Amino acid sequence: MSSKTSDRIATGIFVTIAVIIISLLIGLFYFILVNGVKQISIDFLTKPSSNLLAGGGIRDQIFNSFYVLIITMIITVPLGLGGGIYMAEYAKPGKVTDFIRVCVEVLASFPSIVIGMFGLLMFVTLTGWGYTILGGALALTVFNLPVMVRVSEDAIRSVPRDIKEASLGLGITHWHTIKTILLPSAFPSILTGAILAAGRVFGEAAALLFTAGLSTPRLDYSDWNPFSSTSPLNIFRPAETLAVHIWSVNTQGLIPDVKEVANGSAAVLVISVLIFNLLARGIGSLVHKKMTASK
Amino acid sequence: MEKVVPAKDRLLKSKKSWMDGEVRGRILVFLSAIIMIAATISITIFIGQKGLQAFINNGVSLIEFLTSKIWDPTNQKNPVYGALPFIFGSFAVTFLAALVAAPLGIGAAIFMTEIAPSWGRKVLQPVIELLVGIPSVVYGFIGLTVLVPFIRDHVGGLGFSLLSGMIVLSVMILPTITTIATDAMATIPKALREGSYALGATRWQTIRKVLIPAAMPSLLTAIVLGMARAFGEALAVQMVIGNVSKFPHSILDASGTLTTIITLNMGNTTFGSVDNNVLWSMGLILLVISFVFILIIRYLSARRKI
Numbered sequence: 001m002s003s004k005t006s007d008r009i010a011t012g013i014f015v016t017i018a019v020i021i022i023s024l025l026i027g028l029f030y031f032i033l034v035n036g037v038k039q040i041s042i043d044f045l046t047k048p049s050s051n052l053l054a055g056g057g058i059r060d061q062i063f064n065s066f067y068v069l070i071i072t073m074i075i076t077v078p079l080g081l082g083g084g085i086y087m088a089e090y091a092k093p094g095k096v097t098d099f100i101r102v103c104v105e106v107l108a109s110f111p112s113i114v115i116g117m118f119g120l121l122m123f124v125t126l127t128g129w130g131y132t133i134l135g136g137a138l139a140l141t142v143f144n145l146p147v148m149v150r151v152s153e154d155a156i157r158s159v160p161r162d163i164k165e166a167s168l169g170l171g172i173t174h175w176h177t178i179k180t181i182l183l184p185s186a187f188p189s190i191l192t193g194a195i196l197a198a199g200r201v202f203g204e205a206a207a208l209l210f211t212a213g214l215s216t217p218r219l220d221y222s223d224w225n226p227f228s229s230t231s232p233l234n235i236f237r238p239a240e241t242l243a244v245h246i247w248s249v250n251t252q253g254l255i256p257d258v259k260e261v262a263n264g265s266a267a268v269l270v271i272s273v274l275i276f277n278l279l280a281r282g283i284g285s286l287v288h289k290k291m292t293a294s295k
Numbered sequence: 296m297e298k299v300v301p302a303k304d305r306l307l308k309s310k311k312s313w314m315d316g317e318v319r320g321r322i323l324v325f326l327s328a329i330i331m332i333a334a335t336i337s338i339t340i341f342i343g344q345k346g347l348q349a350f351i352n353n354g355v356s357l358i359e360f361l362t363s364k365i366w367d368p369t370n371q372k373n374p375v376y377g378a379l380p381f382i383f384g385s386f387a388v389t390f391l392a393a394l395v396a397a398p399l400g401i402g403a404a405i406f407m408t409e410i411a412p413s414w415g416r417k418v419l420q421p422v423i424e425l426l427v428g429i430p431s432v433v434y435g436f437i438g439l440t441v442l443v444p445f446i447r448d449h450v451g452g453l454g455f456s457l458l459s460g461m462i463v464l465s466v467m468i469l470p471t472i473t474t475i476a477t478d479a480m481a482t483i484p485k486a487l488r489e490g491s492y493a494l495g496a497t498r499w500q501t502i503r504k505v506l507i508p509a510a511m512p513s514l515l516t517a518i519v520l521g522m523a524r525a526f527g528e529a530l531a532v533q534m535v536i537g538n539v540s541k542f543p544h545s546i547l548d549a550s551g552t553l554t555t556i557i558t559l560n561m562g563n564t565t566f567g568s569v570d571n572n573v574l575w576s577m578g579l580i581l582l583v584i585s586f587v588f589i590l591i592i593r594y595l596s597a598r599r600k601i
Contacts, residue, residue, distance in 0.1 A: 003497045010499035014410045017402035018419055021473075024466065025422045028429065031437060082327025090324055100328055102589075103335040109520075109585050110338065111527020113554050117561070117578045118338045121345060125566060142334050149331065175320030203430020206529040206554075210561055246432045247530050250439060259440065266433045273428045 029270075036267020039260050045268075048219075049245065054257040058265050060216045063232055064133070064239035065272075068212060069202050071137040071235065072144060077194060079141070080148020081183075084190075087149065088156035089178060108146035112206040115143050119211035131238035136212030143207050144197055151193030155186035192284035199276035203269060205243035213238035214248050242269050339582065346579025349376070349572035360576060366540035366556075368570045376573045378553070380542045382580065385552040387457055387543070388532060389525045392464035397518045399465075400472030401507075408480040409502055419473075427470040435531030438463040443535055452547035455537030460550070463531050468521035475520060479513030480506065512599045516592050523588040527581060529554035553577045 047057025083104075091097040119139030129135055159182050167177040183190075216239055219232045226233040240248065246265045249258050349355045355376050363377025403423070407416045438459055447454030483506055491501040507514070537549025538559060557574050564571040 003500060007497035007499040010502070011410060014402055014406040017399055018406045018411075018415065021399065021403055021419065021426075021469070022422050025426055028437065028466075029425075031441065032429075032433065079327045079330060082324045083331050086324040086328040090321065091328075100332060103332050105592075106586070106589055107331065107335050107338075109523050109527075109589055111529070111554065111581050111585060113527065113529040113557060114342060114578055114581050114585070115338070117557070117575065118341055120561070121341050122337070142338070145331060145334065173317050175317045178320065199428055203428075203432070205430070205432045206558070209530075209558065214562075243430050243432045246436055247534070250436060250534060262436055262440075266436055269430055270428075270433055273430065274425070277424065277428055 032263075032266055032270050035263040036265075036270075039264030040267060044264050049216075049261070050255060052254055054255060056255060056257075056261060058242065058245060058261070058268065060219055060232075061240055061242045061245040061265070062268065063219075064212075064216060065202060065241040065243070065269075067232070068133055068136050068140065068208070068239060068241055069198055071133060072140040072201050073194065073198060075137060075141045076144045076148050076197075080145055081152045081190070083145070083149035084152025084154075084156060085178060085183075087153040089174070089182070104146045104149055107142065108150075110143075112143055112204060113209075115139055116207040116210045118142070119207065123211060129236060131211065131213030131215075132236045133212055133239045134235045136208045136239065136241075137235075139207045139211040140201050140204060143204065144201055147197045147200070148194065151197065152186070152190050155189035155193065156182050158189065159185040188284050188288040191287060192280045195276055195280035195283065199273045199280075202276065203243050203273055205241070205247050208241055208244050209247075212241065212244070214240050214244060214252075216240050242272075342575065342578050342582050345572070345575040346582075347576070349569060349576045353569040353572055355569065355573060355576075360573070364542050368573065374569070376569075378573070378577055378580070380540055381551050381553045381556050381577065384457070384536070384543065384550040385526055385554070385584075387550070388460040388464055388536070388552060389522050391457065391461035391546070392468055392525045393518055393522045395461065395465035396469045396472050396521055400469050400517065400521070401476045401514055403469075403473045404476035404480050405502060405506075407477050409498065409506070416477075423470045423473050426466070427474075431467060431528060431531040432534075434463050434467055435534035438531065438535040446547075450547065452545075453537065453549055455535060455549045456547045457536065457543055457550050458546045459535040460532045460552075461546070463535050464525045464528060467528060467531060468525050471524055472517045472521040475517035476510075476514050479510045479517065482513075483509050512595045516595045519588055519591050519595065523585060523592075526584060526588070527554065529558050533558050553581055557581075 044057045045062065046059050047055075048060050049058055050056030087097070087100065087104075091100065116139060119135055119142070123129060123135030123138050124131060127135075156178075163181055163185060164177060167181045168174070172180070217237055218230060220230040221232055223231040224233060225231050226235065228234060229237065242265055246262050246269065249255065249261050249265075253261075255261065350357050350360070360376055360378050361382070362379055363375060364379050365375045365377045366380060367375045403419060407419050442459050442462055443454035445454075446452065446456060446459055450458070452458075487505055487509060488501060491505045496504070532552055533555040536552065536555060538551050538555050539549045540551055540556070541548075543550040557577055560570070561574055564574065
């Protein structure tokens with residue numbers, strides 16, 4: 001076979017691979033959206049789920065997903081930002097820095113189920129809280145922290161050196177430079193990274209199974225006292241999120257309309273993650289435009 | 296006579312000492328770094344300590360746990376805790392998934408960097424990003440509703456099988472492999488490519504003889520990272536693999552993995568019992584394997600040529 005022919009065959013194979021991947025994505029989205037969107041109705045989104053009867057909704061699961069996500073981000077973002085600043089600005093090359101880098105790497109590669117087990121041990125059993133939103137959020141923090149640290153470190157490192165040196169040259173202290181020069185310049189990339197990480201947290205289920213639990217108590221949405229046990233805002237109550245709900249109705253559900261509920265939930269989940277992705281792109285470039293002179 | 300004011304009193308002073316902010320900032324940032332170290336170490340210690348309890352306190356034999364093919368914890372007289380079927384299942388789906396995803400992922404990376412660098416990347420990059428965004432339970436659910444019946448009707452067996460697990464996992468790790476492989480291919484110096492073309496090599500010859508060998512350590516890193524992800528994935532696999540504790544004999548047999556048995560039994564066993572403790576031992580195996588994956592990745596990145 002001449003080298004020309006084999007070159008053509010190889011090119012054909014690479015194009016085929018690209019086509020396979022693209023059609024895979026189209027197929028997946030087609031399946032999720034076509035089957036799912038017809039299940040989504042106001043009723044489906046605003047009714048509590050049912051354990052035995054058909055026709056249950058996913059109101060509580062949607063609320064729980066967002067609530068767990070918000071609490072996770074409240075804990076993760078400052079910690080991840082701090083870690084990122086440390087790695088980008090304070091860490092001196094040496095054994096300690098290498099060790100922290102290994103820690104971030106190790107933490108990122110832990111299977112989420114192992115993090116869930118750690119959460120079960122630490123935040124459920126050891127603290128005696130039982131299954132709680134806070135426990136789930138802390139487990140997700142462990143899961144999300146390495147991503148956030150990397151995102152912030154990269155964002156801060158990519159700020160042009162000149163800007164930082166100009167600030168230091170004006171006699172501004174290091175911390176003040178970080179606060180007023182580096183963080184604002186790095187903000188768009190950090191925000192984009194944070195929203196993408198949020199999408200990942202939103203779809204995570206394995207780490208939540210043993211920490212936030214598989215059930216939701218009866219919630220009273222008119223009760224805004226975060227210490228009341230029926231309040232949706234109570235962080236010491238068990239909470240089944242949307243992703244966990246999809247898993248639990250499929251594997252241990254008793255309701256007759258498992259497929260409909262799962263289809264609808266999957267569509268809501270995927271659409272939410274899509275919105276996170278679009279937001280990340282949109283807000284990232286918008287903020288970038290606002291804060292810099294570039295077009 | 297005019298009173299002389301010493302120089303240090305004439306200077307304007309800020310009420311807030313600048314050192315305060317500096318020190319506070321440094322402390323905050325150090326704390327975050329310490330929390331990261333603490334999280335990593337405490338996970339290792341907690342899971343390690345809990346995972347060893349089955350062997351130390353409950354007298355389960357470590358050799359039996361790692362080598363016995365029989366998993367029968369409910370046997371009243373003589374419970375047997377052999378985790379080999381699950382360990383084997385985990386490795387089997389991981390390697391099978393990598394076998395499918397690696398050529399596809401690296402092929403896609405080459406397509407984006409070598410075949411169609413301008414538009415290929417613009418089309419395929421968002422596709423890969425969207426694939427990353429689909430949560431793992433959704434992959435599992437689609438596997439359960441589409442793949443499992445399809446395999447049952449057209450290939451054979453029950454549908455719940457190693458094959459289903461392999462396909463679901465390979466789709467899940469495809470974006471990981473593609474992203475890292477693309478970065479690896481993109482960082483190859485242009486001179487290598489041009490040198491090869493100048494010698495009269497075709498594009499395929501350049502890719503095969505120059506670019507892939509040059510990027511090899513990074514491409515292997517991509518595959519290992521993908522495998523690490525596949526090894527630790529729990530729910531998506533659990534939904535399609537059938538969850539039996541028997542040793543699978545063909546790719547169409549139902550099987551179980553370490554993650555699936557943990558997922559299923561953690562809630563049904565009493566905390567602190569032998570049945571529960573052996574699950575933690577499996578968690579420890581997962582942890583150890585993920586350390587091994589990291590060691591491999593570090594070894595590979597130390598050998599990176601470019």
